[in-house]
Amino acid sequence: MSNQPVVNHHEEAYLSLMRGLKDLDLRGNCVPSRLVLIGYHAFPLAMNSRGQVLMAASLYGSGRIVVLGHEGYLSTFPALVENALTWLRGDGSDNVSVAVHRNVKSVADNLRKSSFQAEVVGGFSGRLGAGVYVTDAYSVGADTKELVAFMKAGGGVLIAGQAWSWAGGHPKQNTLLLFGGNKVSGVAGIYFSKHTGDAEYLHVYPQIPTSWKSVIIGKDFEDDLEFLLQGISEFHIPTGLAASEVLVHGPLAFPIGTISDGRAFLAGGYYGQGRVIVVTHEGLLGQEALAPFWLNAIHWLDEGRRGVVGSVSDPAIKILSRSGLKCQKTGFRKDLSVFVCTAYSDDHVEEIQSFVAEGGGLLMGGHAWYWAQTHHGQNPMTDFAGNKILTKMGLSLLGSTIEGGQYKAPVPSQAIKDTYHFRHFLRRFACHVTMGEKLNKHEEECLKKLGHDCTTYLRRNAHHCSDYAQVVSTLTNLLMSSGLPEVSDSCPVNSPKDHLLLSLGAEVYKACPNPDDLLPYLIKNNPMMPVVYNQKIKIHVNTAGGQEWISTGLYLSCGMKTYITIPAKIINKGWQIQIGCQTDRLNCQELKRAPCVYERFPVTSQRMQVWNLWGGLLYLVAPPKTQVDGAEVTVQMAVRAPYYKCGVTTAADWSLLRTAPSPWAELEFDNIILTVPSDSIRDLDRPEELAALWNDIMKAVADLAVIPHKFPRKERFVADVQISHGWMHAGYPIMTHNSSAFELVNADNVRSKGIWGPIHELGHNQQRACWEFPPNTTECTCNLWSVYVHEQLLGINRAQAHPAVTLEERKTRMEKFVREGRKPGSWDMWVALETYLQVRQLHSA
Secondary structure (H helix, E strand, O other), rough: OOOOOOOOOOHHHHHOOOOOOEEEOOOOOOOOOEEEOOOOOOEEEOOOOOOOOEEEEEEOOEEEEEEOOOOOHHHHHHHHHHHHHHHOOOOOOOOOEEEHHHHHHHHHHHHOOOEEEEEEEOOOOOOHHOEEEEEEOOOOOOOHHHHHHHHHHEEEEEOOOOOHHHHHOOOOOHHHOOOOOOHHHHOOOEEEEEEOOOOOEOOOOOOOOOOHHHHHOOOOHHHHHHHHOOOOEEEOOOOOOOEEEEEEEOEEEEEEOOOOOOOOOEEEEEOEEEEEEEEEEEEHHHOOOHHHHHHHHHHHHHHOOOOEEEEEEEEHHHHHHHHOOOEOOOOOOOOOOOOEEEOOOOOOOOHHHHHHOOOEEEEEEOOHHHHHHHHHOOHHHHOOHHHHHHHHEEEEEEEEEEEEEEEOOOHHHHHHHHHHHHHHHHHHHHHHHHHHHOOHHHHHHHOOOOOOOOHHHHHOOOOHHHHHHHHHHHHHHHHHOOOOOOOOOOOOOOOOOHHHHHHHHHHHHHHHHOHHHHHHHOOOOOOOOOOEEEEEEEEEEEEOOOHHHEEEEEEEEEOOOOOEEHHHHOOOOOEEEEOOOOHHHHHHOOOOOOOOOOOOEEOOOOEEEEEEOOEEEEEEOOOOHHHHHEEEEEEEEEEEOOEEOOOOOOHHHHHHHOOOOOOOEEEEEOEEEEEEEEEHHHOOOOHHHHHHHHHHEEEEEEEEHHOOOOOOOOOOEEEEEOOOEEEEEEEOOOEHHHHHHHHHOHHHHHHHHHOOOHHHHHHHHHHOEEEEEOOOOOOOOOOHHHHHHHHHHOOOHHHHHHHOOOHHHHHHHHHHHHHHHOOHHOOOHHHHHHHHHHHHHHHHH
């Protein structure tokens, strides 16, 4: 993760195209088409108050294109046209020759006094020698391949027109593919749509225009689904076959097969002049039960060309050969009509993308879940082979799985309304937040999935992609408008809207290009704290089989950034920097904090900048089986935390440290580290007494576990305002609620009243599968440590330590167990504990 300034080359292009323009007055007789933008490179130049794009630009291959939503704009805005010609001819080009189609001759007339040499022509030819070709959207000709090739090789195209009139005269034809202008501009990800746009007076701003209203689905897909689902009522995924989920995120991508929670296993889309379908397990390509669908799909992808279908899969050929199309087993070839492949190869990525953009069909099958499980730390959306092709097309295979079952096919006329689509629900949520539009029950139920998908999408970190930048901008503006809901122990949140906003806050903060500008909208109360500089942390670690957190005694406040200098010996060795001790991810109806409030940064360079929206204690995280002795890390700037380390921190040190401003404190003893709110230790006068008590407790825990007194990794407790499950739970760290912090740090209370719950969790961490009888003894044998520590160390009888082990309770339970027939299922927790206590009593006699 990096916080370096985001370089967006589309912004540079936009500034070049709009140079010297302060406004665009589109009011008048011209009724433009709305433009639909897809892919990495298409970006808007003019957007009205309804989020409708009326002018846009893009890249394709080595060339460039500018698209205007009405041909009248070519004469109305001569300054814009001249800027466009300068940009279109390419950086550093001295080719001033411009070929202008005779139907837009006025452009040539306006260029007479410019530096360009305009020639009026009857149509495009590669022999013209021009650097830029200017045409209306109606005069591109029947064969556009030569013009597309010109653009791909580095030429510039300026094209203008509207498609709503053509669509009105061709109501049953596909405007995206068959309207003349789209056969050129669509290849570069810009389509003239059949919808009119509102012509307004527009200010020209120094940034690419954005609006949540522009997050649209570019087509209703009803005709596509009607064709694909002829004779299809349901989809059958065989039991035992684990498919992936596919995230449908492009404006011209759509789900085809989904399960009840909205996750898709089958999806399609438009890309350029071609089409794509992805199914999330390659085994489904050869499933006989799905054969009727595959036959529909192959004809949809072929688009009536009746060309050659090439497939790498024999089972797929067996089914597709019934389509009447010629099928061959082959790798990728440019002369195919449709290419059928798996998702596990990233050979020919750019060639396949160009093949589809220029009219080919792609059918891909494969899952990403196994790859995700075996490539920890990598991002499936960007690093998985199949997604290197698909993500640009608005579809991405994810690491989550979909199990076998019978799933109903959607009703084509209701698909967009009834089926989850990322962009549709993002727009609906934006309407809900900014305009107060009420969500229906189905939409509210989908907000949790929307939050998860936003997180997945944002973690692409694809700032070079225009579609990604538009979504990031939308979410950033959304959060600036709404802020984050106030959330705390005394002010929990319950609504789906607040849940989603809390989930989005940190993700958008990480992804947006100007996080410092966003921070005040997210964190309203962020007091300045005194800081310390250039703190040096010595590393002495010898890890066993698990990761180990190394405390630094430092804290970063909300959004605070710092640089850390890293020794070479731990760079790219699996080390991480962690900010925040609250590592439980919450999935609760009621939230008392955001679902995830910590951050981790892989250590990949000698100098790293780190931060966390929510702030938190600063840690180094050592990987398993690592030994480092004496390496030094330097933290440029941080807030000091109350941090006591047994055998190191003196009484004088502690008298100052316990007043340190961090809201979190840590007490590190021989075998355990307690992380608690600082308020709970401000009055701790004698930490050495608490240290001695916990050192003895941990020795007793080790004695019963029959392990050395020095633990291979110190246990950790973290007290949090809310945890993922239970009152406490075991793990690394052991998590407990804030109210238990007093129980952990008050030595007198421990000695007099006991500490059953925390020892119970420490007991969980000592359990071993070889002597457990799960699930019966899972919550039983850990209590042996509670009994042992209380009776052997603290001198507290078990009956005093916990009300469930008084003689009366034990007797009542056993009588009930016998009376009900000694059922094995009833032999659990306290009943099972009785067995162990009896065995212990016999061996003690």
